[in-house]
Amino acid sequence: NAGVMQNPRHLVRRRGQEARLRCSPMKGHSHVYWYRQLPEEGLKFMVYLQKENIIDESGMPKERFSAEFPKEGPSILRIQQVVRGDSAAYFCASSRSGQGADEQFFGPGTRLTVL
Amino acid sequence: QKEVEQDPGPLSVPEGAIVSLNCTYSNSAFQYFMWYRQYSRKGPELLMYTYSSGNKEDGRFTAQVDKSSKYISLFIRDSQPSDSATYLCAMSTTLGRLYFGRGTQLTVWP
Numbered sequence: 545n546a547g548v549m550q551n552p553r554h555l556v557r558r559r560g561q562e563a564r565l566r567c568s569p570m571k572g573h574s575h576v577y578w579y580r581q582l583p584e585e586g587l588k589f590m591v592y593l594q595k596e597n598i599i600d601e602s603g604m605p606k607e608r609f610s611a612e613f614p615k616e617g618p619s620i621l622r623i624q625q626v627v628r629g630d631s632a633a634y635f636c637a638s639s640r641s642g643q644g645a646d647e648q649f650f651g652p653g654t655r656l657t658v659l
Numbered sequence: 660q661k662e663v664e665q666d667p668g669p670l671s672v673p674e675g676a677i678v679s680l681n682c683t684y685s686n687s688a689f690q691y692f693m694w695y696r697q698y699s700r701k702g703p704e705l706l707m708y709t710y711s712s713g714n715k716e717d718g719r720f721t722a723q724v725d726k727s728s729k730y731i732s733l734f735i736r737d738s739q740p741s742d743s744a745t746y747l748c749a750m751s752t753t754l755g756r757l758y759f760g761r762g763t764q765l766t767v768w769p
Contacts, residue, residue, distance in 0.1 A: 586759035
């Protein structure tokens, strides 16, 4: 399957723990986007990355959240000291270029539950 | 005011009905308009993609964009139970970041 892969699909953390979400883009794609979907809401942009660069992080909360896309390996969204309000579905999308005309393909998402 | 407004529904129609889904937006810089379908607990999948104003048809689906009114629509003809899902409108400027509506939950009953 050459689609966008995300793992884990489900993640349960207790308040104060760290959550690490991984995203492997489609083959040939070097642009990755992270979105968050809260219950009963649409997807909200969080961050846009290229290999080794953060291009736009205007949707990221200022504290506890960080993202990276190293030269080798998947993109990682890290949430430190999780709180109940972080419970949501986190989706990763990838595209070939970073242009608005380019289609974004979404992964199946990681559903984070904070107890 | 949100940048993209979409009535969340829910919308329930009988099989074979024509479904009309709509979004309005406020940012005149949006150039690319998309409709995604999302089944429960799955990732969004792209249904229709339109650049600027006009119509686009693909099988039973027709997307319309009216930039002068800042209004986009998706029509589903001969709706099927398998069309039951949440439909998300999305749009972008010349950059890749997508702005989504809340999504409209659609149920097509046999």
